[in-house]
Amino acid sequence: MFERASNLSRFFALLIDIVVFAVLRYAFSFVSKIIGLSRDLTAEELKFIEEMATQNNPEELLGATIRLQAEAGVHYEFLAFFIINLVFIIYLVCKKGGTPGKLAMGLEIQDFQTYGRLKWWQAALREFVGKTFLWMITFMIGALVSLVTKNRRGIHDLIASSAVRQKKGA
DSSP, rough: OOOEEHHHHHHHHHHHHHHHHHHHHHHHHHHHHTTTSSOOHHHHHHHHHHHHHHHHHHHHHHHHHHHHHHHHHHHHHHHHHHHHHHHHHHHIIISSSSSSHHHTEEEEETTTTTOOOOOHHHIIIIIIIIIIIHHTTTHHHHHHGTTTTOOOHHHHHHTTEEEEEEEOOO
């Protein structure tokens, strides 16, 4: 029927994805600073945050940090990068069958029942709810679920009814 992807190949695919998205993140950050969309915090602003941190008042520290980051335009940078990732990941998973790392490792993300491509809502559920949110709140235990499930499916695969399979001939 299909060959399940090994945990090792999935791990290397994850490492490739981390590198690809880090490069994209820093490239976008660089461009946004060049065009004036955002800027780095100044030395005075960083010193102010350090002083706030020593006052042991977390609410004021959080408020000051958020205000300074808003003034620096960090929220624009984050929002634009999030939208780009959303479109990029959903497109790649739905149309090509995987993230850059999965594709590079000869893996394919498929619907667990039909063996076809994921629908957009499955891809969004898998990548953003399963990976981003559930991995974060379970401290990556959600990813480790694939080590103990019969079909090597992580929590993100279980909630999206997906599976990662080795491409034929890869």
